[in-house]
Amino acid sequence: MQDRIYTADAEPGDDATVAGWVHEIRDLGGIAFLILRDNSGKIQVKFEKDDMDEELVETGLGVSRESVVKVTGAVEEEPRAPTGVEITPEEVEVVAPADPELPLDPSGKVDAELSTRLDNRTLDLRKEEVQAVFEIRAEILRAVREQFRAFDCTEINTPKIVATGTEGGTELFPITYFGEEAFMNQSPQLFKQLIAGSNVERVFEIGPIFRAEEHNTPRHLNEATSIDFEGAFCDQNDAMDVVEGVVTAAYEAIQENCSDELEALGLEDEFEVPDEAFPRLSYEEAIERINATGELDEQLVWGDDLPTEGEKALGDDVGGHYFITDWPSEIKPFYIKDHDDDEQLSTGFDLMHPRMELVSGGQREHRYEKLIEGFEQQGLDPDQFEYYTKMFKYGMPPHAGFGLGGERLVMTILGLDNIREAVLFPRDRQRLSP
């Protein structure tokens, strides 16, 4: 690739050509500064009005903020400059002028509503702290994939256009597929199981999932990124070990590789890698502990799903990530296996962050007859899922897995208020573009 000097790489003593966005112009009278910004940081461009070519000064100081300019000149040390160096321009080219009326101020001096930010993501992402979120998001995905490979997993891609939903016909977006009815997949669940039943054995996928949920809350998206694992010859405890491994790997990678980003977010002091194994509470213990907090108006009884306030009370009580295991079978979907010695008790588990649920997983039902029964109990027609169930007749090993919400992981790690801050272009009931 052609050589390019980033603003942060311009070294005193050199002549440099740097290109970037006009971050700010500070006019002090006889002297004025243009602060040029690119991916690497900022550099100060000095204009001494009386000593410089008039046209050059006019071009450099007349340009509107957020325009793209290219500056060539000598780089000198200047301790008072934000980065310790400044450039005295010999040439200034306006590569792409910006409309002076910006819908959003990337210098961050004026706060913007989230919807304005999302409508103008290009400008929004010119803010250091917004960019930092997405640099960290990318690092999380890198670290998670590396950790999956350390667990001997193979990356897979499963289809997003499907004939049936994972859990039946609700919450699905319908598609017209060459005249046939189809859906956007709400989870790779059934497909990853089909692969775990082959020689590949352990698989992971990071990809989009689509849910036509009516919720419009700060923690729901209609298109999200799911981080999925499935492993043959694994049980729910193995799957929890993998959860713990990948979530911890994400934190560790941020600590190791994202100190600038943490600083941009003001998190350099409070960021902490979880340093202990995540406690594994049974559902029964969980409701007991929730009841003991006294935070709920009504005591929970065995069989209840956990209300949001209950999760919150328990999260405050535990103070970090924790698993809830051994859920009542009724609450969990058909593909989750029950305990062999107690059919009322499933092997399903959730990983909770004090703020919200991150993961849902469990050992899967691998026995053909039991699987068919499960479909029927859930009111689903097993014939519609024959493409899936028939493979269970040909030696389907015991297997377990989970799905981890990618945006929820980013959101909880960085303490973001709204899950939409963890996605470049969120999709919700109101938002379909950009």
Place this chain on the structure above:
Amino acid sequence: MQDRIYTADAEPGDDATVAGWVHEIRDLGGIAFLILRDNSGKIQVKFEKDDMDEELVETGLGVSRESVVKVTGAVEEEPRAPTGVEITPEEVEVVAPADPELPLDPSGKVDAELSTRLDNRTLDLRKEEVQAVFEIRAEILRAVREQFRAFDCTEINTPKIVATGTEGGTELFPITYFGEEAFMNQSPQLFKQLIAGSNVERVFEIGPIFRAEEHNTPRHLNEATSIDFEGAFCDQNDAMDVVEGVVTAAYEAIQENCSDELEALGLEDEFEVPDEAFPRLSYEEAIERINATGELDEQLVWGDDLPTEGEKALGDDVGGHYFITDWPSEIKPFYIKDHDDDEQLSTGFDLMHPRMELVSGGQREHRYEKLIEGFEQQGLDPDQFEYYTKMFKYGMPPHAGFGLGGERLVMTILGLDNIREAVLFPRDRQRLSP
């Protein structure tokens, strides 16, 4: 995770418990062998009928092929066994019996039609050579991401549910999105450009794309994996450098890390990493060279798109990957920039493998007015794309990028006949499940 002994790890002298699929049973009379297979390979289980517990023998030799069994016993050296060791069972447990009537023979002794294979992917993926394709596919994606990061790119995820297609309303799958019309995205093109225009500058995405093309050929899919790059302050030559980098990195990673898989595919001798830069032919040179081959009935003239036979003739002539650059502007989409000194000539390029096109890319039109003109020339209503075009008013730097077909990359690297062999669950006009 719980300890597990893989068949390939069972060491002579140990007592081991191995679990896997019954690959084959060979009964020689007084002695019989069960070949057990898992992700790591195969192990021989020896039954000496007269010296062993009758029930054990019955269980071990009565089990149907592809059943999942667990065998515990002493591991001994046995030079005549396929892997040099064998296990004498003390315990055999049938974990998941398989229906003796298999729709597909994973031992590969009976050839199966592609459609039978795709209907029974779990069984199909128990074949070593099929598994090898997907292990290599995963390694390609890993290597490509690593190379993108070496080019300072940030991984992004862009939405798959969109309000408008990239290139207008054709070839789009319509979705009902909370009562509104929406589409499944045919390319991350517009979204990755919006991010390249921010401080993030260089981005890549590997994700699904959806095309409602009527083609049903061995090299088209209706849902495919696109490998996308976009870089600010890059031109078409930079983008070609990135193409060359990632494609070469994929080959190198396979050579370095996938020797077993290449062997399983019988490619260990013929596999070669491209060792020269990919030649960059202009469109004009390309048509001249095609005409010179004499393979076409009619000579091509400037402005013609290249017919498949023309690409084939040129591919045979060049003998390896090559770029075609400087296409007539008319053939390329609106977002490709024209050369400043010749508006008839675009900066668009394709990367060709002798068998087919792999990549389409170019420098992008970053000037607002020109972009709007381009929409109009292509018969598209720029107002519909306002979410995209408006960001070009606020300092959009020159930028370039490309899209690389993931399955085509796998297919050409491994010499697969049909692109469906490079996807776990392909989607085409006829196939919607599994």
